[in-house]
Amino acid sequence: xxxxxxxxxxxxxxxxxxxxxxxxxxxxxxxxxxxxxxxxxxxxxxxxxxxxxxxxxxxxxxxxxxxxxxxxxxxxxxxxxxxxxxxxxxxxxxxxxxxxxxxxxxxxxxxxxxxxxx
Amino acid sequence: xxxxxxxxxxxxxxxxxxxxxxxxxxxxxxxxxxxxxxxxxxxxxxxxxxxxxxxxxxxxxxxxxxxxxxxxxxxxxxxxxxxxxxxxxxxxxxxxxxxxxxxxxxxxxxxxx
Numbered sequence: 400x401x402x403x404x405x406x407x408x409x410x411x412x413x414x415x416x417x418x419x420x421x422x423x424x425x426x427x428x429x430x431x432x433x434x435x436x437x438x439x440x441x442x443x444x445x446x447x448x449x450x451x452x453x454x455x456x457x458x459x460x461x462x463x464x465x466x467x468x469x470x471x472x473x474x475x476x477x478x479x480x481x482x483x484x485x486x487x488x489x490x491x492x493x494x495x496x497x498x499x500x501x502x503x504x505x506x507x508x509x510x511x512x513x514x515x516x517x
Numbered sequence: 518x519x520x521x522x523x524x525x526x527x528x529x530x531x532x533x534x535x536x537x538x539x540x541x542x543x544x545x546x547x548x549x550x551x552x553x554x555x556x557x558x559x560x561x562x563x564x565x566x567x568x569x570x571x572x573x574x575x576x577x578x579x580x581x582x583x584x585x586x587x588x589x590x591x592x593x594x595x596x597x598x599x600x601x602x603x604x605x606x607x608x609x610x611x612x613x614x615x616x617x618x619x620x621x622x623x624x625x626x627x628x629x630x
Contacts, residue, residue, distance in 0.1 A: 494560075
């Protein structure tokens with residue numbers, strides 16, 4: 400299947416700093432990417448839908464000014480957690496679907512990025 | 518998307534078949550059944566999906582009841598590496614509409630040596 404890669408896999412930062420997480424589709428073009436957040440022992444919660452070349456659509460309760468999403472190309476979406484606080488510590492996961500005639504509707508997930516805010 | 522109900526946890530002996538049930542009694546005619554799994558501290562992995570016919574691939578088999586109100590994911594010969602949380606998700610047809618996946622709590626499958 401198609402490969403989605405996230406970087407970094409783990410990041411530790413101080414409270415008040417900003418952290419950027421990258422999500423790349425390595426062997427396909429992704430017109431749409433999704434960002435999820437997962438707290439310990441909980442399921443994945445969708446944060447936002449990222450569409451290439453347009454503004455992201457955020458789920459209810461997710462602050463768009465805190466979680467900045469940029470999807471400037473068909474292979475890269477970034478999530479920036481601004482002014483991170485300890486409660487933002489979580490496992491962030493992106494997923495992408497392949498566009499065009501190869502689109503089977505399957506979503507492919509990245510390996511996840513674990514953010515720890517001290 | 519239709520809501521699904523899965524058992525919280527299941528155990529399976531290594532080498533035996535693991536049968537994971539899922540109820541989706543409110544499924545619509547254009548909704549597919551998808552299965553993903555998440556091994557600890559990794560991103561979800563696609564397993565299989567189907568509409569109404571039974572499906573099989575190299576990972577698993579998917580059995581969907583005739584009324585489509587429930588399905589069973591079968592891992593024919595479970596290994597320790599199959600220990601994971603398995604998510605059954607129902608959503609609109611592939612190739613149209615919303616692609617986002619709504620994850621429930623899933624079934625934590627523990628494969629026991």
